[in-house]
Amino acid sequence: MNITIQVNGKEHTHDVEPRMLLVDFLRDLCGLTGTHMGCDTSQCGCCTVLLNNNAVKxxxxxxxxxxxxxxxxxxxxxxxxxxxxQKAFTQCHALQCGFCTSGMIMSSVDLLAKNPNPTDAQIAEGLSGNICRCTGYLNIVQAVRVAADAINSGAAV
Ligand code: FES
Ligand code: FES
Incomplete structure (x- = not known):
């Protein structure tokens, strides 16, 4: 099938097998390897991107x-x-090996767009589909809180 997906504001048109996964389209055909492939079974969340402004695996x-x-x-x-x-993840040391980080960040962006002032419990719930093998959860939750404060105060760019 010949398909066109608007990726990061740019049209990408390719002939694909109907069974091709979106993650493979992004990584192999668009060269966007920041989206990671981990479990391949919708459990780890490292492949999370925004599709029409909604986080999807x-x-x-x-x-x-x-x-x-x-x-x-x-x-x-x-x-x-x-x-x-992204700034808050850096500031709060919310990444170790970094494998989960792009997915964590995309899920966090989606979370804050829908709930600009989440509690820690709501952050944990919002990121429950993302696994960090390095177990950096405390700093990740803190980073989302810091990002929320920056956005809400108008300090964020
Ligand atoms: S690679 Fe997609 S959820 Fe793990
Ligand atoms: S920072 Fe290593 S998996 Fe999360």
Whole structure:
């Protein structure tokens, strides 16, 4: 099938097998390797991207399902300078090996768009589909809180 997906504001048109996963489209055809592939079974969340402004696990979406739609990856999020969530993850040391980080950040962006002032419990719930093998959860929750404060105070770019 010939499909076109708007990825990070740019149209990407490719011939794909109907079974191609969105994560493979992004990594292999668009060269956007910031979206990671971990479990491949919708459990770890490291493949999370925004599809029409909603966080989805790109290992459980077919590329054809995104045909004609908009996808934002970690590369697009930081294209015009680091997003407040990216800055907060750096500031709070919310990453160790970094494998989960792009997915954590994309899920956090989605969480804060829908709930700009979440409690710690709501942050934990919002990120419950993302696993950090390095167990950096305390700093990750703190980073989301710091990002929320920055956005709400107008300090974020
Ligand atoms: S690779 Fe998609 S959820 Fe783990
Ligand atoms: S920082 Fe290593 S998996 Fe989360």
């Amino acid at each position: 790109s290992c459980t979406h077919l590329a054809v399902q995104a045909n004609g739609h908009e996808v934002l990856t970690i590369e697009g999020l930081g294209a015009k300078g680091l997003h407040a969530v």
